[in-house]
Amino acid sequence: MSRKHKQSKLASPKNAPHRRQKQKTRNLSWLWASLGILLVAVLGILVLRPKATDSTELTLAQVKAKIQQGAFLLDVRTQQEWDQFHLASSTLIPLDELPDRLNELPKDQDIFVVGLSGQRAQSGVTLLKQAGFSRVSFMSGGLQAWMNAGYPVDSGLP
Numbered sequence: 001m002s003r004k005h006k007q008s009k010l011a012s013p014k015n016a017p018h019r020r021q022k023q024k025t026r027n028l029s030w031l032w033a034s035l036g037i038l039l040v041a042v043l044g045i046l047v048l049r050p051k052a053t054d055s056t057e058l059t060l061a062q063v064k065a066k067i068q069q070g071a072f073l074l075d076v077r078t079q080q081e082w083d084q085f086h087l088a089s090s091t092l093i094p095l096d097e098l099p100d101r102l103n104e105l106p107k108d109q110d111i112f113v114v115g116l117s118g119q120r121a122q123s124g125v126t127l128l129k130q131a132g133f134s135r136v137s138f139m140s141g142g143l144q145a146w147m148n149a150g151y152p153v154d155s156g157l158p
Contacts, residue, residue, distance in 0.1 A: 056125050056137045060149050063112060063139045071110040076124040077143075085153040087114060087143070095120050095127075102131050111136045118142035 058066065067073065073090035075082055082092045093101050095115075105111060111128065113136060115121035121138035128136045139146065147153060 056129075057118075057122070057140050058112075058137050059140060060145060060151070063146070064151065066110060066112050066137070069110070071112040072106050073112050073114060074105065074124065075114045076120045077114075077116055081116060085143070085147075085155045087146070088152070088154050090114060095124055098124060098127055099131075102128075102133075105133065107133065109135065113138045115142045117144050 067087070067089075073087055075086055075090045075092045076095040076098060077086075077092070078094050079092065086092070091104075093104065105128070111133060113121040113124040113128070115124070115138070118138060118141055121142060125136045125138050141148075143153065
């Protein structure tokens, strides 16, 4: 076959749908390959990146230092728990009342959230951060750990 005959055969209208289909298949293959590479890259970044530590959880020693530096102490336990014992100079705002009483908290001061074991305090920190407070933290182990370490609490009503 002559060269001219081959070119005319390729350019014939009969082969156009076949060429278009072949081109679509090739384009889809490249698209899927690109998406696969992108997915692997994103997963690699997520898996290999360093884990962030929760800097809002403090040790007993860090808490004691914060209290001495004048941090605002927010107790998120219930009134009945507060009446049994609490940290001196702490302010009681039960966790379920906290969203409605945010205006009672200082925006320009460190806020230390206190709970019995640390669970409610951690929830309080989350709530405060969502409300725009950035200088908030809580104690690992809560007031139970505080008392177990022999640190003082006030008993009864203030």
